[in-house]
Each structure stands twice: as structure tokens, then as C-alpha cells.
Amino acid sequence: MRLFPIPVLTILLAAASASVWWIGQGDDAERLEQAPSDGLLKWKPPLVQGNTKLYNDDLWPLRDQTCHRVAYDFRGADLAVRRCNKLDLAIQAGGCVGVWPRYLRTIFSKVYTFEPSAENYELMLKNLGDLDIVKFHAALSDKVGRCGLKVNPANCGDDQTTAGDEVDTLTIDSLKVEPNLIYLDIQGDEYFALKGAAETLERCSPIVAVEVDNKLARLKGDAVALLKELKYVQFGKVHQDFLFERLP
Secondary structure, three states, X not given: OOOOOHHHHHHHHHHHOOOEEEEOXXXXXXXXXXXXXXXXXXXXXXXXXXOEEEEOOEEEEOOOOOHHHHOOOOHHHHHHHHOOOOOOEEEEEOOOOOHHHXXXXXXXXXXXXXXXXXXXXXXXXXXXXXXXXXXXXXXXXXXXXXXXXXXXXXXHHHOEEEEEEEXXXXXXXXXXXXXXXXEEOOOOOHHHHHHOOHHHHHHHOOEEEEEOXXXXXXXXXXXXXXXXXXXXXXXXXXXXXXXXXXOO
């Protein structure tokens, strides 16, 4: 094991948390921004309260074993905000129990959030209280209508829409707003949500972030390919969240 003097070790650690990373090799490498890795919560066992659990002062479904552990990592949001020309409106989905829309509201003047799960949505209302966030109990899609919902018994952040008649679907275009940021983590429905936002993307050119799950992309549609068709280019990545801006 090689030992380094303290100053050298400090430099190496700083480099490990640098704000850029590279895809590829040599002159063809693609330079993408990445948020620093500090500021994450250390996980602690939640406090069970009836059919919910309390974690970081937020109520979560008792069934959740995963989402509450990772939901407080806002590095993707922080990286996206750097590229926003204005901070007037962010559209965020899925809202889950309210952690992300609440964080974005500390940055943006207005936040719209969408959550199709009734259980998650009810807890979101409790967690957010009277905070002035526009909340929709609905799923984002490429058309206004209805859908079903498949609940993940161990991960409330992985509930997925299906064919059915349980909850409303809305489109971003139907909102007739001018977002500066659209941030989507909706279990494969990113493709449909962006199809339903085509006019808004063309008119406003917001920064766009999408979670990429290759398996779901093959089943439901490739949001990354769609963004590229709409003249968007990737500038960053945090975990599975890919961040895009539109070319002039």
C-alpha cells in the first residue's frame, strides 16, 4: 500500500470530488459536469408511526425500504440549476412524498409537482403543509386521460403507471406555462411526458433532466433519443439522472 504525504493526499481527495467527469477516451472524450459529492445525509433507521415511518422529519409509507434512503441527494438538481437562465418555474415529477418539490421551492419562485400514487400524494400534502407548491395528484403523459398504477411493495419511488382508470394523466403542454427546468424521475414515463411537452420545449427551451433506466426505456420509449431529436444535448449526469440543454 502506497502512502502519500498529507498535501498530496489532500489534492487526490479534492480531485475525486471534482465537478467534471469524462465519457470516452483521448480527444473524443465527452466532458460532462457532475455535482460535488458532499452534503449527503447519513442514513439512520426511521421511526415507525402506525402505517408510516418518520425519516428526516418527513412521513414515508411504511412499505418503503429504498426511496427514503436516497431521496435527499439533490446533486442533480443543483447541477441543473447552474444552467437555468431564470429561476421562475420548475416542473418536477414524481413528487413522491414531497422531498424534491420542497427543495426546488427554495430555489424557484414557483414549483409544479406531479404524483400519481394516492398514498405518496397524501403524505406529500402532510409533509409540505401550506408551502406554496402547485401539487397535482396525476401522472405526466403524452395525453390527457387516465391510467392505472402498479405499486412496488418495497419502494414507494418505483410505483409505475399502467393501462387503467385509477388516476388522471396530464401533459406539460396543457399547462400553458414557461418552465425554466423540467426534472423527471417517473419510472420510464419520461418519454411520454416529453412527448406531451414538445410545444413547451420548442417554445421555452428549459433545462431538462430525466432518469434513465435502460430496461424501462426499451419497454416504454427512449427519452434520451427523443431529446436529441428535439436538439437537446447532454451536459451532465448524476447517478441515473441525465441533464440536457437545448442548442440555439
